[in-house]
Amino acid sequence: MRSPRQAIRTLLLGLCTLAVSLAVSACAAPSPQALAANDPLEPTNRAIFQVNRLWDRCCLVPTLERYRAWVPAGGRRAIHNFLGNLSGPITLVNDIAQGEPDRGGQTAERFVINSTLGLGGLFDPAGRWGIPPHSEDMGQTFGVWGINEGPYLMIPLLGPSNPRDVAGITANVLLDPTNLIPMKQHLWWASFHQYMVLIDLRSQTLDTLREVERSSVDYYASMRSLYRQVRAEQIRNGKPAPAKDLPDL
Amino acid sequence: MRLTMSLPLIRRAVLGLLACAPLLAAGPAAAAPDPAATFVNDNIQKGLQILNDKQLSQAQKREEFEHFLLGLVDVRRIAVFTLGQYRRTASPADVDAFVAAFRNYAVAAYQSYFARYSSQTLKVTGSTQRAPTDYIVTSEMIDPNDSGGKPPLEVDFRVRTDTGKPVLVDVAVAGVWLSLEQRDQFTAFLGQNNGNVRALIAHLSDLAQNLGKPTQ
Numbered sequence: 151m152r153s154p155r156q157a158i159r160t161l162l163l164g165l166c167t168l169a170v171s172l173a174v175s176a177c178a179a180p181s182p183q184a185l186a187a188n189d190p191l192e193p194t195n196r197a198i199f200q201v202n203r204l205w206d207r208c209c210l211v212p213t214l215e216r217y218r219a220w221v222p223a224g225g226r227r228a229i230h231n232f233l234g235n236l237s238g239p240i241t242l243v244n245d246i247a248q249g250e251p252d253r254g255g256q257t258a259e260r261f262v263i264n265s266t267l268g269l270g271g272l273f274d275p276a277g278r279w280g281i282p283p284h285s286e287d288m289g290q291t292f293g294v295w296g297i298n299e300g301p302y303l304m305i306p307l308l309g310p311s312n313p314r315d316v317a318g319i320t321a322n323v324l325l326d327p328t329n330l331i332p333m334k335q336h337l338w339w340a341s342f343h344q345y346m347v348l349i350d351l352r353s354q355t356l357d358t359l360r361e362v363e364r365s366s367v368d369y370y371a372s373m374r375s376l377y378r379q380v381r382a383e384q385i386r387n388g389k390p391a392p393a394k395d396l397p398d399l
Numbered sequence: 400m401r402l403t404m405s406l407p408l409i410r411r412a413v414l415g416l417l418a419c420a421p422l423l424a425a426g427p428a429a430a431a432p433d434p435a436a437t438f439v440n441d442n443i444q445k446g447l448q449i450l451n452d453k454q455l456s457q458a459q460k461r462e463e464f465e466h467f468l469l470g471l472v473d474v475r476r477i478a479v480f481t482l483g484q485y486r487r488t489a490s491p492a493d494v495d496a497f498v499a500a501f502r503n504y505a506v507a508a509y510q511s512y513f514a515r516y517s518s519q520t521l522k523v524t525g526s527t528q529r530a531p532t533d534y535i536v537t538s539e540m541i542d543p544n545d546s547g548g549k550p551p552l553e554v555d556f557r558v559r560t561d562t563g564k565p566v567l568v569d570v571a572v573a574g575v576w577l578s579l580e581q582r583d584q585f586t587a588f589l590g591q592n593n594g595n596v597r598a599l600i601a602h603l604s605d606l607a608q609n610l611g612k613p614t615q
Binding site: 372396397 | 476477480511512527529549557575576579583585586587603606609
């Protein structure tokens with residue numbers, strides 16, 4: 151395991167490399183391959199991806215390994231449930247905005263049941279009673295409304311995205327009711343909340359992404375493809391892609 | 400009076416039922432599963448059983464899974480598809496070498512992907528005909544150990560029946576089509592390496608070897 155000093159040195163080196171790469175790539179015209187992949191900023195995105203991987207390897211993964219070692223599976227599940235329940239109102243607003251009253255009803259039912267019988271969302275009795283969880287965000291709603299995703303982007307520290315999802319993340323922050331609760335240490339709460347969301351999400355995907363990295367010819371391109379396909383599937387609410395949209399094979 | 404009025408109605412209803420009889424008889428046949436759905440239903444569970452078989456050693460498992468997979472999958476069609484636009488510029492010899500390298504990679508990668516679902520049960524939920532010989536079969540992986548009310552994992556299969564015998568050409572796990580993802584990777588790699596298919600072949604061969612080794 152890396153010492154904190156080593157980790158900081160590696161990260162700083164990565165940031166210097168990123169600055170040089172950004173300066174060089176800013177002058178270059180996008181390649182035909184990058185344009186075909188809807189990734190006109192590919193050189194810049196790849197440089198940010200490398201730094202994100204360093205941040206992941208040096209900071210996130212060691213934290214996750216401790217999180218997994220210290221917090222038992224039941225505790226991690228309770229944290230996951232709690233964070234999911236906290237995002238219930240955001241999901242509800244998006245269900246309604248997407249014209250999905252049935253799914254909105256499910257979200258409202260889940261929120262009421264889990265907030266009360268589930269002890270503030272730590273447990274998921276609603277799931278056991280046949281009301282499955284689902285998640286919606288403003289990025290998905292913009293997609294349902296027919297707004298184009300725009301070019302692929304790699305966001306520092308956050309990972310794959312696109313302009314539509316960046317706008318969605320911003321709108322989600324504005325929608326989040328926990329941000330409306332007046333409290334003195336609000337910044338600390340908001341930072342802690344987002345940090346726990348990141349830890350929970352990364353913890354859920356740790357093994358899968360290790361497998362993807364291990365079996366990838368080009369990990370960056372693999373992540374780009376996975377991100378796009380997963381987001382498209384989320385926008386369709388899990389329904390299969392229309393057969394006509396699939397390429398001839 | 401009431402009886403005389405209802406007799407013609409009864410007669411009409413009986414005649415109507417008789418007229419519909421051939422349609423009613425044809426109903427079950429029309430609802431019969433298509434060959435692609437039957438193919439997925441009959442075969443995929445066998446693959447999961449191989450991966451879940453505790454009696455087999457890792458080497459035996461790999462050998463049996465390879466035999467099973469190559470009997471079901473049209474590897475050449477998938478390999479050529481994943482080359483994208485570079486298929487047109489690659490020499491026939493390079494394409495053949497690529498198909499051979501892809502075969503080893505695909506066996507290792509698919510085994511790795513599906514090993515994590517080996518204890519689950521596959522349930523076919525539907526099938527769509529995309530073209531006369533092109534089907535999308537939808538299914539769900541049911542986890543018998545899940546008690547938390549998690550929705551089942553959706554797995555879709557793309558099946559072609561060009562030669563009369565159904566063959567698998569793509570799999571989508573939770574909406575991610577593997578052939579599409581592989582094409583995106585391979586064409587990106589080739590774009591970074593001046594379209595050098597031999598570099599991709601060498602890289603795939605190394606990957607297939609590494610995937611065959613146990614994880615650290």
